[in-house]
Amino acid sequence: MSETLTSALPGAEYEGFVTVREAGLQGMITLRGDLGSKALAKAVTKATGCALPAQRQITTEGDHALAWMSPDEVLILCPHDKAPALVETLSEALAGEFATLANVSDARAVFRLSGAGWRDALAKICPVDFAPLGPGDLRRTRAAQVAAAILVDGAEEVRVICFRSVAQYMFDLLKTAAAPGSEPALYR
Amino acid sequence: MLLLTCPCCGVTAEETEFAPGGEAHLKRFGPGSADEDYESYMFNRKNPRGVHFERWRHAYGCGKWFLAARDTVMLEVFGTYPAQTTEPPAEIVEKIKARRPDWEGYA
Numbered sequence A: 001m002s003e004t005l006t007s008a009l010p011g012a013e014y015e016g017f018v019t020v021r022e023a024g025l026q027g028m029i030t031l032r033g034d035l036g037s038k039a040l041a042k043a044v045t046k047a048t049g050c051a052l053p054a055q056r057q058i059t060t061e062g063d064h065a066l067a068w069m070s071p072d073e074v075l076i077l078c079p080h081d082k083a084p085a086l087v088e089t090l091s092e093a094l095a096g097e098f099a100t101l102a103n104v105s106d107a108r109a110v111f112r113l114s115g116a117g118w119r120d121a122l123a124k125i126c127p128v129d130f131a132p133l134g135p136g137d138l139r140r141t142r143a144a145q146v147a148a149a150i151l152v153d154g155a156e157e158v159r160v161i162c163f164r165s166v167a168q169y170m171f172d173l174l175k176t177a178a179a180p181g182s183e184p185a186l187y188r
Numbered sequence B: 001m002l003l004l005t006c007p008c009c010g011v012t013a014e015e016t017e018f019a020p021g022g023e024a025h026l027k028r029f030g031p032g033s034a035d036e037d038y039e040s041y042m043f044n045r046k047n048p049r050g051v052h053f054e055r056w057r058h059a060y061g062c063g064k065w066f067l068a069a070r071d072t073v074m075l076e077v078f079g080t081y082p083a084q085t086t087e088p089p090a091e092i093v094e095k096i097k098a099r100r101p102d103w104e105g106y107a
């Protein structure tokens, strides 16, 4: 019997002063190790096409991306169905390296915020000044009471990643923050 | 409001993004040590009104531990530095002395 995989809140969508959408299935692999290692960088770039990102940055190549999560952690983003094979490929390539890999695709939920007001919406729920953040930047923080990673994909496009167990909480939170007419208009 | 700069990821964030970890630079006394040393290690903590050295963790950020020198009254932060440091670094001590000339020093 085949398993039907679904994302946390399939099809969830809300039209506010920014649009909030659950982004669907997203392959995510946590890579921890010595990011200064040349062998590691080479193996990861070969497998994903992306260069290792600098501190708090994202590098993208086609449908793959690497996100800097901490001094020894990179989140690999890839198509959901390719994640298991990518883990295998990388495990082999990193056999002698100080590194660990884990497919965390189904442990997370991803939301997409579209609209010029994303900074205004997120500023209500995160203790962060979003003014300096632009495309290619990543910021890990909290959204109200849960951990969140914010990936800035474009001038009017960001993704918010959280644990799958708090997906409904996050969606409700983003809906409230994006409610029409509630823009704090901090960023103009 | 307390603002800390995480030396591990470079983010300057507000206190609620971090988790406090108590006094920094504790020397561990384990099995075989004198009772007074062990008791002191386990239970006795400085509780200064003023300059203090603390452990903090960037809990909602990069997840790493680091150390911070700050004033417990004014919330002024003199600096943050790596957790792999057994005593306050010289440049932090200099900064504190410049800001608090009557500080008795780290002991």
Ligand SMILES: [Zn+2]
Binding pocket: B006, B007, B008, B009, B010, B011, B058, B061, B062, B063, B064
């Ligand atoms: Zn940090």
